[in-house]
Amino acid sequence: MVDKPINSILVCGHGLAGQMTLTALSHNLPDNIQIIYLNLKDTQSFDQLYGSSLRPTAYNFHLKLGVTEPNLLQAGKTCFSYGTGYKNWGGKSWIQSFHLPFPIWDKTPFHHYLMQRNERLEPYLISALAAKTGVFAHPPRDAKSPLSNAEYGYHICPDDMTNLLAHKGVPSNVAIINGTLKHITHGKGNKITSIALESGQIISADLYIDCSGPEAKLLSAVGSTTQSLQSHSAFMNNIPIDKLGPPMSIVEAYSFGWQSNTPLNGSVNRLTVFNSGSESDAHMSHGYDPDIHLSFSTGRRQRAWAENCVGIGQAATVQTPLTAVPLMLLHRDIDRLLELIPITDDMDIERREYNQRFDDDCENMCLFQDALFASDGLPTGSFWDEIRNKPKNPKLTRKLTQFESRGYLVSYDFEGFNQEDWTILHFGMGRRSKRYDLKIDQVDQVNTLKRLTSLRTACETIVKKMPPHDNYISNYLNYLEKRNGS
């Protein structure tokens, strides 16, 4: 039997994942492939669980969707981000800032110098200092300036991103249908053959992309079961503010769970995550009657691609937005999908490669999130106990063992978080190694001190000259407006 070429793709979903997948496909696939977007109505949105933090890598990803930085900033409440401040997290507070790369002196990673002197990392991280001071500036081209190492990401409101993408215009090969799913018909090997809507309309395609959120309406219908980890609840509010806050979000641990406050242009996004038993404590701490109240389970589908159906975003995995992991995974899903759009209806190769990469991405990225929980100082209570009782991934144990034993950073293929992220995390969480690189004792200590002082002073001096985040954004938006107007 000759394999049938893929001619049509149905994206079934709503919100961020649906819109982003639609834009990515329509922007990157040839127009002889028909794309149908079934915009599901009457479906609860869990988009707030994608969080509002985007890492620096989002910049290049957005370009693939035809979205530039000015587009992003002009859309709603977007602002810049230097990272996340973890407060009272296992008794520690630190800024998990974006930073690339750390200096390497005498072929020895920077953190070994600090470990020998028992120093903190933060005074040497220009992005952390700037975040703390509430200032921002784009990195200069001059690689010698410490500011060139201050990588930055964005704070966004997922709905703003969805709207931005929705207004990008629809190419001729895209058809949009608004409707409610009624029935899924299966063919040979459990493949989806068509979808019936409440309206009576029947849609069929060669490939089905499920962007329907945690419920995974299509993927679950082809037998990809969930592997659920924890059940949580979340409150969310966008609290209006007059003045834009610093370019960092704050996450704080409480006995009921944790809360994040993310400055946006015009509001602060407050998200409180807890276990259902602690709702009243969480509510009190949240301080507002929630605009959005979600109940959800974290976990993942056993297979992200089953038969002729691929789950994207929360349809494949739900993670809490304690870090940028949920959005990172969504971006990875879409990148992976673009690279593996099947050529014919025999999708064995694509499915195998996709699932392998999904498993790796999911596992590797979650290591970082899990590492945040690997602290004795975190509160007790059902939320934390459940996490503590989860078996630790041996890959994480390897990372922690190596760092604690000798400051060595184990890396896996395409982890998503780089060595700088891990170093900041370990230092922030108070992990120090018993040993440091042998070279450190051989180098001239006076010279090391001089180097460290000069780096620290350079960071402080530059930060003093940087404009407040608020001013920078308004000037930047004014500039963009003028440029667009002229």
Add this chain to the structure above:
Amino acid sequence: MKIEKICIVGGGTAGWMTAAGLAHRLQNSNIKIDLIESNQIGTVGVGEATLPHIRFFNNTLGINEASFMKETKATFKMGIEFCDWGKLGDRYIHPFGDFGMPINGIEFYHYWNKLRLSGDTSHLGEYSYPVVAAQLGKFRRPDTDSSKIESTFGYAYQFDAGLYAKFLRRHAEKIGVLRTEGKVIHINCNNENGFIESVKLENETVISADLFIDCSGFRGLLIEQALKTGYDDWSKWLPCNRAIAVACETRGKSLPYTRATARKSGWQWRIPLQHRTGNGHVYWNEFISDDEAAHQLTNTLEGPALTEPKQLYFKTGKRRVMWNKNVVAIGLSAGFLEPLESTSIYLIQEGITALIELFPDKTFPKSDMVEYNQRMDLHYERVRDFLLLHYVATQRDDSEMWNHFRNLKFPESLQDRIDSWLGRGYIARYEFGAFLPPSWVAVMNGQNLNPKAYDLRVNSSSSLEITQKVKSLSASINHAVQNTPDHQSFIELIGASINGTT
């Protein structure tokens, strides 16, 4: 409790690279480094082709490229030419570099796959700057401007490994390594923990140390003979187990690449140095006798032989663990995967780097050892799969060996990679390992594994656009190559020629 004494047993390439690497790193540390080598035993005496990673090693030691090349009689290497691997009469270069440059963020080979499937008969190699330059015997260093086609490659060297060891020996001795000549005849282990405490030489000298590095070659004097570590035998994947090597006079133009020609029961290397050409026949003794192998080699030499043929025996595989107790095996004592892609010196280098990063103290924490072994295993396994690819991606049916490979069931990881390529021109990637996607593309394409489909994103550009871009790429490569000096002139230009004055 810091290590005070290190003893390296073996003064071949592995021994002196390790000595130089460690001594450089441990300068001013008061750690004493001894190296023992035996003139009586000698070294394996082969190993002339390298991978680009070696430049990083030399740079770290502060080695000047021109003087190093002059002293080791080195030439530049831009890749390996494989002849007769897919079918008799085939030839392709696996370059240290890319094919073209991405178009709209999509790798060039996807576009080429489309062209090929539409009837275009050009070769992928025509779109690779290092391939075209190498074929014409031209060389320059890569451009630092990444927008230029001349930036799309890396390079390595072809050198006299014996001279390289000597060169490094001088370097290492200058920075404190103490060399002792003599044969180790006894190894003294601690009764309780089995750690090696000292080694005794034929002349009764006893050398003790906290950490021992076994660079004793295939015999694995410390790691195997003393510690009985065990060996993972990979000959079911890589069954070639013997080699015969001979140097001859060079004929013709100086070429910046190694050649590997497939034979009926193995393959033959040609490595051009400045003063001679190294040749060797690697074979599987199941299908050819030593005499016949030697005969085939000497019959195909391009010029008169300069040395007596040297016979070598090996078993491909790796030591079960490369770090056991207080012994770290580096070089042939750690494993050998046969020289098809010049990976041994690279693996030595990986071993040294990992040891430096995981340098133990006298308590020898288990975690250092476990991490070292895990890290090295990954490198060996990834190299193994890549080497095996060369043998199984074949249509040859003219000998028992090739029939064996065509029917071999190989590791699932490799089978999946091949299927993904054949099915849709997709290369499964990894980040850590010697061979990244362009290398896999080079070999699969070069050995006639042609995908039956291509990445659909390519169709977002019209056929006309693609043809124009490909034409302009080809023109820019040809233009760049025209402006690239001859390999030999470049060696002279930078003062690396053995005939020139410094």
